Amino acid sequence: MARSRLERLAIVSDVHGNLPALRAVVEDLERVKPDRVIVNGDMVNRGPEGSAVLETIDALGWEMTLGNHDDLLRMWTERDPSLPSSWFSDPFWRSTGWCAHEVASAGWLPRIETLPRTVEIREAGADTIIVSHGSPRHYREGYGKHLSDEAISEIVQMHPYDVLIGSHTHIPMQRAWGKHVVLNSGAVGSPFNGDPRAQYLVVTQKDGVWVPEFRRVAYDREAAFEAYEATGYLEQAGLSAWLYRLELATARSLLVPYMMWAETEGMTLDEVGWRAFVADRSLHLTAPDEAGASIVARREAIGVA
Ligand SMILES: [Fe+2]
Ligand SMILES: [Fe+2]
Numbered sequence: 001m002a003r004s005r006l007e008r009l010a011i012v013s014d015v016h017g018n019l020p021a022l023r024a025v026v027e028d029l030e031r032v033k034p035d036r037v038i039v040n041g042d043m044v045n046r047g048p049e050g051s052a053v054l055e056t057i058d059a060l061g062w063e064m065t066l067g068n069h070d071d072l073l074r075m076w077t078e079r080d081p082s083l084p085s086s087w088f089s090d091p092f093w094r095s096t097g098w099c100a101h102e103v104a105s106a107g108w109l110p111r112i113e114t115l116p117r118t119v120e121i122r123e124a125g126a127d128t129i130i131v132s133h134g135s136p137r138h139y140r141e142g143y144g145k146h147l148s149d150e151a152i153s154e155i156v157q158m159h160p161y162d163v164l165i166g167s168h169t170h171i172p173m174q175r176a177w178g179k180h181v182v183l184n185s186g187a188v189g190s191p192f193n194g195d196p197r198a199q200y201l202v203v204t205q206k207d208g209v210w211v212p213e214f215r216r217v218a219y220d221r222e223a224a225f226e227a228y229e230a231t232g233y234l235e236q237a238g239l240s241a242w243l244y245r246l247e248l249a250t251a252r253s254l255l256v257p258y259m260m261w262a263e264t265e266g267m268t269l270d271e272v273g274w275r276a277f278v279a280d281r282s283l284h285l286t287a288p289d290e291a292g293a294s295i296v297a298r299r300e301a302i303g304v305a
Pocket of ligand 1: 069
């Protein structure tokens, strides 16, 4: 069969400024040889090398969709009124300001503004696909185990594609809904499923049906940790940058659960609040492999101990 047809599609997502993780995926894709690559949002923020990530993707000619973190950096730079005004002076949000400045000063915001929220794929004789960072109706509505049957039912009724591919939750997933298949690509830059490797999705067409393969790629995580320091991000951006680095080390979601807990308990988003969260949840923050050992050894510095 001629390779001008789209037979193999790669969905790479949630790189979050982690250049070493992206490079490992680029190398892996040289073996996978997809016909098309879609970078499904959240290229930037959290990690410190957002503009280098965008440059790398752009140089490869890969298309991108808009993720909530990409949009957040634009909104931050424009002081968008939909963001709480308190964020701009709150030390906890300094990491967002740092990343927004890094990406904006390299001239990437106009490109981010043009990114589509969805990409539709219709190949003759094959099942239809819609790709979006969250769901097609909202970039923060990720496909995951917490998404209710009612929500999936509504999404599929509004967007009746055979295959719906999303990202955003940082946890790979496959779920059937009637004749529809719902897939989550997982995350390249900061997975939350306990496996620190860079994760992404490949779908390959066989007799018109898209067969998923969830790939996991080991990469130089020490280089990713080092970038937090070499760029000055860790020192300048404060607690939230430390928490993003801790998420990278543990391959777990920590920052959002902490924010939700703090809101419920009326606690502060600072080191005192973080220590109280760790105690309240009896968290034992250990890294899943030796590459994360350095951050565990430094727990005390970020108020984890
Ligand atoms: Fe993300
Ligand atoms: Fe996201």
